[in-house]
Amino acid sequence: MTIAALSLPATTPAAREGRVGFRQAVAAEVSKLASLRSTKLLLGITVLGTMLVTFLSTNGAAHHPRQWYQGFGWDPTNQAMAGLAIGSLALGVLGVLAISGEYGSGTMRSSLAAVPRRETLFAAKATVVGLFTLVFGEILSFVAFFFGHAILSTGVAPTAHLGQPGVLRAVVLTGAFLSLFALLGLGLGLIIRHTAGAIATFAGVTLLAPILLQTIAGHPAKYTPAIIFAQSVAAVVPQGNQLSATIGFVLMALYTVAALAVGAVVLIKRDA
Amino acid sequence: MIVTRGLTKRYGKTVAVDGLSFTVPSGVVTGFLGPNGSGKSTTMRMIMGLDVPDAGAATVNGLLYDELRWPLREVGALLDAKAFHPGRTARQHLRWLAKSNEIPGARIDEVLDIVGLTSVADQRAGKFSLGMGQRLGIAGALLGDPGVLLFDEPVNGLDPEGIRWARYLLRDLAAEGRTVLVSSHLISEMALTAERLVVIGRGTLIAETSVEDFSAQHQSEAVRVVTPTLQLMVTALSKEGVRPTVSEDGGIVVTGVPCARIGEIAARASLTLHELTPIRASLEDAFMELTSDSVEYRSRERELVPAR
Numbered sequence: 001m002t003i004a005a006l007s008l009p010a011t012t013p014a015a016r017e018g019r020v021g022f023r024q025a026v027a028a029e030v031s032k033l034a035s036l037r038s039t040k041l042l043l044g045i046t047v048l049g050t051m052l053v054t055f056l057s058t059n060g061a062a063h064h065p066r067q068w069y070q071g072f073g074w075d076p077t078n079q080a081m082a083g084l085a086i087g088s089l090a091l092g093v094l095g096v097l098a099i100s101g102e103y104g105s106g107t108m109r110s111s112l113a114a115v116p117r118r119e120t121l122f123a124a125k126a127t128v129v130g131l132f133t134l135v136f137g138e139i140l141s142f143v144a145f146f147f148g149h150a151i152l153s154t155g156v157a158p159t160a161h162l163g164q165p166g167v168l169r170a171v172v173l174t175g176a177f178l179s180l181f182a183l184l185g186l187g188l189g190l191i192i193r194h195t196a197g198a199i200a201t202f203a204g205v206t207l208l209a210p211i212l213l214q215t216i217a218g219h220p221a222k223y224t225p226a227i228i229f230a231q232s233v234a235a236v237v238p239q240g241n242q243l244s245a246t247i248g249f250v251l252m253a254l255y256t257v258a259a260l261a262v263g264a265v266v267l268i269k270r271d272a
Numbered sequence: 273m274i275v276t277r278g279l280t281k282r283y284g285k286t287v288a289v290d291g292l293s294f295t296v297p298s299g300v301v302t303g304f305l306g307p308n309g310s311g312k313s314t315t316m317r318m319i320m321g322l323d324v325p326d327a328g329a330a331t332v333n334g335l336l337y338d339e340l341r342w343p344l345r346e347v348g349a350l351l352d353a354k355a356f357h358p359g360r361t362a363r364q365h366l367r368w369l370a371k372s373n374e375i376p377g378a379r380i381d382e383v384l385d386i387v388g389l390t391s392v393a394d395q396r397a398g399k400f401s402l403g404m405g406q407r408l409g410i411a412g413a414l415l416g417d418p419g420v421l422l423f424d425e426p427v428n429g430l431d432p433e434g435i436r437w438a439r440y441l442l443r444d445l446a447a448e449g450r451t452v453l454v455s456s457h458l459i460s461e462m463a464l465t466a467e468r469l470v471v472i473g474r475g476t477l478i479a480e481t482s483v484e485d486f487s488a489q490h491q492s493e494a495v496r497v498v499t500p501t502l503q504l505m506v507t508a509l510s511k512e513g514v515r516p517t518v519s520e521d522g523g524i525v526v527t528g529v530p531c532a533r534i535g536e537i538a539a540r541a542s543l544t545l546h547e548l549t550p551i552r553a554s555l556e557d558a559f560m561e562l563t564s565d566s567v568e569y570r571s572r573e574r575e576l577v578p579a580r
Contacts, residue, residue: 019341020373028372035364036357106355109322110365110412113349114372116321116338271323 025115025124033128038097043136046090050144054083058148062155069158073237076160077170080148081234084174087140088181088229091133092202095185098129099263100195118268126186126260133182134175141175166236166245173249174234180256181206181225187259191266228252273298273451274319274420278328281314281475288314290475291328296453296468298419301446303466303483304455307563311475312455313351316424320349332420344373348413349422353429354405355412358398362389362408365397366415375416383411386441402429410438420451427461439465463487463555473563487555495531497524498547499538508541509534523547 033039058079102108115121149159162168185202192198206226213221221227222242231239232248243251274296281289289311296302306312317323319330321337329336332347340346356365366380384390387407392400397408406429413421423442427435442465446452456462462469462483469486471479479486497516499505505524509516514537516524526534531548538545 016342016345020343024372024374028368031364031368031371035360035368037359101357101359105357106352107357109320109352109355110369112322113320113347114344114369116340116343 020115020117020120022120022124025120026128028111028114029124029128033098033132036097036101038101039094042090042094042097046087046136047140049086049090050083050140051147052083053086054080054144054148055151057082058151059154062152062157064155064157066156069156073239074158075235075237075239076149076152076157077145077167078230078235078237078239079152080145081141081170081174082230083144083148084137084141084178084234085226085230087137087178088206088226089203091137091178091182092185092206093199094133095129095182095187096189096195096198096202098125098186099189100193100198103193104195119264122190122264122267126183129186130179130183134179137178138172138175140178141171145171160236164236169245170234170236173245174229177229177233177249177252180252181229183256184225184259187256187261187263190263191259193266223251225252225255273334274330274332274422274453275334276315276319276328276330279315279318279325279330280327281311281318281323282326288475289318289325292472292475292477293328294470294477294480296451296470298451299446299449300467301442301452301454301465302468302470303462304453304470304472305457305459305462305559306455306472306478308457309474310472310563312472313424314475315472316349316351316422316453316455319422320347320351322351342373342416344369344375344416344418346416346418347420347422348416348418349424350406350409350413350426351422351424353402353409353425354397354400355409356397356405358396360397361394362397362400362411363393365408366411369412369415373416379415379417383414386414387411388437403431403434406430407434410441418450421445421453423452423454425456426454427456427458435461459556459559471559471562473565478562483555487558489558493530494525494527494551495529495534496547496549496551497526497534497538497545498522499524499543499545501543504541505538505543508537508543512537525551 061079102111111121112118115124152159160167162171184205185198188201189198192201205224209224210221210227213224219241222231228243228248228251232243233245235242235245242248277293279289279292280287292311292315304312304316314323315330318325319332319337332340337343337347362384363380366383367377369375370377370380381390384393387410389404389407389411392404397405400408406426410426413423426442427438430438439461442452442454454462454466466483468482469479470477497505502518502522502524506516506518509526514526514529516526519525531550535545535548
């Protein structure tokens, strides 16, 4: 085996301007997210699952007689948004894997060798995961809305359109909410550092918590992410004793920021 | 250049590294030796900024690792086998590393070629053998064409050809003026690769010297004598004030006396010699002797029982 000649770059490191900063870290994080097989898999599951559940939800509700839709809170937007629940879980797992996979595989050592300033690494990862899932979530939310309404229109169900009060807000906030799920997953992954543990915690917070809290008086389940998502944010017609969409969204944002803040501290303070 | 000053790290009550101070110059390969648990990996992690020292500091080119402006262009490290995600291909792994430090994409193909992974560049790294994984790690270390290189057990998993390739690579890198620190257990391999040695045990510095001086200081000059008249030889040597030891295979080992003198003693006593061989204790023996007090994990000596 011959050794190929090593060539020095045209500029030596000292002469090169700038340093590894936020921009460079973001470029690396984009490259990482795009090259993870689980990313494509989870996005694919999200799209297919969302379409399927939205179809089932709207198709199932589209063919009642006209009177069925009067007298109770018929919410066609909420019906159409039903499929996005798949996204809440899948994108949460995406957020977890964006960091826990690094610890599990030893990639974190390479990441810290490349971007030793941990605040920068954290900021870049959170930005890339957050922005990417935000764009994806918004597109999916609008697609689900239009698709769901297309299905509803095959029957006599009253449909909504974006110009009506609360509808646009519901669609936009629902899409953004998916991004919050992803960032929550990222926060949990940073804290727990272990894929199975972080996903289990995420599932516990989103799926189990509402069930466990059902029995307690005062309906505390309405403060949990999944309930906020399904009944406060993705809804136009108020469903009984729920938080308003804005308050619910802000509360979820606070949960997410808290998880990310603790996660950032863990990343910065603890040995890798 | 790598400099450590008073580097200390504790894990609970255990002191993994204790006031370690040494310098790794450029232009030579420096071997970092020590028994298991002596603190080699911890020290290298502190140089890389992965662990924060409890006291003291380690600097690279005068700066702490996180002060480097383009870390991968200044320091390349292979600390762990498989510090990459198994789901990514070799190329994808190198690509994100390159992007993080604005290293041109062409360099990826260059380093893949240097380590010999071009043909498997688009295979998932999880499928790689240990040796291939090591090569990918080396590729990552060389990606930024850095002036300082740290390798922790680089030949782990490589076949003899690979070990030789790595040895030449390390020596070439040092010959180009780079700083090369290699930690290894393979002392005989280290003797062929390194010019300087830093030896640690139980977290403290035992020796910081050149391979040449180390060999000279710690090797005893011994001579092996084989003669048909063993007892007479022993007597003749004893009369001259020499105390030989008898080895298992019927030979005599004499230390501290040159071959010539032993030959003359035998001649004066009219004894026949079948063998008069100088023995140089290997670097391994010298190392074992030096670090015998510092071995953290020693296996129990097993008695060899003859098969029935």
